[in-house]
Amino acid sequence: MDTEPPGRAPTALGDPRSDDKALGLLLASAHEAARSSLNAELRPLGIETRHFGILVTLDRAGPTSQRGLGALLGLDKSAVVRIMDELERLGLAVRKRAEHDRRAYAIELTTEGRRYARTSATAADEVSARLFGWLSPADRDRLVTLLTGILTRADDGSTGNEPNRS
Amino acid sequence: MDTEPPGRAPTALGDPRSDDKALGLLLASAHEAARSSLNAELRPLGIETRHFGILVTLDRAGPTSQRGLGALLGLDKSAVVRIMDELERLGLAVRKRAEHDRRAYAIELTTEGRRYARTSATAADEVSARLFGWLSPADRDRLVTLLTGILTRADDGSTGNEPNRS
DNA sequence: TATTGTTATACTCTATAACTATA
DNA sequence: TATAGTTATAGAGTATAACAATA
Numbered sequence A, B: 001m002d003t004e005p006p007g008r009a010p011t012a013l014g015d016p017r018s019d020d021k022a023l024g025l026l027l028a029s030a031h032e033a034a035r036s037s038l039n040a041e042l043r044p045l046g047i048e049t050r051h052f053g054i055l056v057t058l059d060r061a062g063p064t065s066q067r068g069l070g071a072l073l074g075l076d077k078s079a080v081v082r083i084m085d086e087l088e089r090l091g092l093a094v095r096k097r098a099e100h101d102r103r104a105y106a107i108e109l110t111t112e113g114r115r116y117a118r119t120s121a122t123a124a125d126e127v128s129a130r131l132f133g134w135l136s137p138a139d140r141d142r143l144v145t146l147l148t149g150i151l152t153r154a155d156d157g158s159t160g161n162e163p164n165r166s
Numbered sequence C: 001t002a003t004t005g006t007t008a009t010a011c012t013c014t015a016t017a018a019c020t021a022t023a
Numbered sequence D: 001t002a003t004a005g006t007t008a009t010a011g012a013g014t015a016t017a018a019c020a021a022t023a
Helices: A020-045 A049-061 A066-073 A077-089 A111-132 A137-157 B020-045 B049-061 B066-073 B077-089 B111-132 B137-158
Strands: A093-097 A105-109 B093-097 B105-109
Touching: A020 A049, A020 A111, A020 B020, A020 B049, A020 B111, A020 B137, A049 A066, A049 A077, A049 A093, A049 A105, A049 A111, A049 B020, A066 A077, A066 A105, A077 A093, A105 A111, A111 B020, A111 B137, A137 B020, A137 B111, A137 B137, B020 B049, B020 B111, B049 B066, B049 B077, B049 B093, B049 B105, B049 B111, B066 B077, B066 B105, B077 B093, B105 B111
Parallel strands: none
Antiparallel strands: A093 A105, B093 B105
């Protein structure tokens, strides 16, 4: 018989269909669970979501500065430094100097890094298939529209707490 | 006709309508922006989202044990200890001993705590109106269904990876 | 033995400020 | 002056393990 969803109880504060606090909690839970799932899938590779994002971005966009990576992924520049330190120590990416601007880097994937980018993308696909695969194209489109609407409205009025406007 | 989404670039990794990684990033961004908005609104009261959740829950459910609060809000018991320390220091809640179980507390709001619970709920309503008020009942229903589906599918498979031997 | 709560610890994420070297 | 990157630091979220008192 149907028991309550285990562990987390997204409706604990009320019904998210009518209760804003419960809807916010549901949003938080879905995000946290999704990230946790991806981390679990990436664990055998020895990387986590933060590395994954940069690997995939570099594999896609080619050599990029740290600031560029931060802008693409919504990360602070200091966060990119830390993640890049880890990726270099893992031998997956290298900091080469940009030719035209000696302040900046042109971050490149190593051969191993490119392999990791693709292997981890495949691993991530398995998580995605489970989490998002059941969505019809219309469902998915709707979800993106709804989330984007919430995001832009939050960013509008959040007391000038602008994220990465650098 | 469509220009790029402002501020954060949730589509930086790709189009979330077709790219799973971008959809995950969008989910993260929406959550983070929502929490940030609520924190900004609660700041004048001197509390944050974590206190808000407990205040509202206590105001609604009446005296509750710490473990009960954690279960309702998806918080670890050690997290509840920390938040309760803060709420007691703020004079908003008190730890009374449960009558039937001398291990447990029956956490109660103070008069001031009840006032805070309602004032902060009103403040939260303003955030909610901006973030969620534009959703039609059908939109909202759909969003809840989609997020719940993602959450349960994530919780299903992500914890099975832990070896967790005894 | 199991559970409530406490403490210690640790890792992640986010954010800021101060600093360097270039531009 | 402004920008790319580095470093240090801090707060918040999440999690676990060890422990005392009680069930």
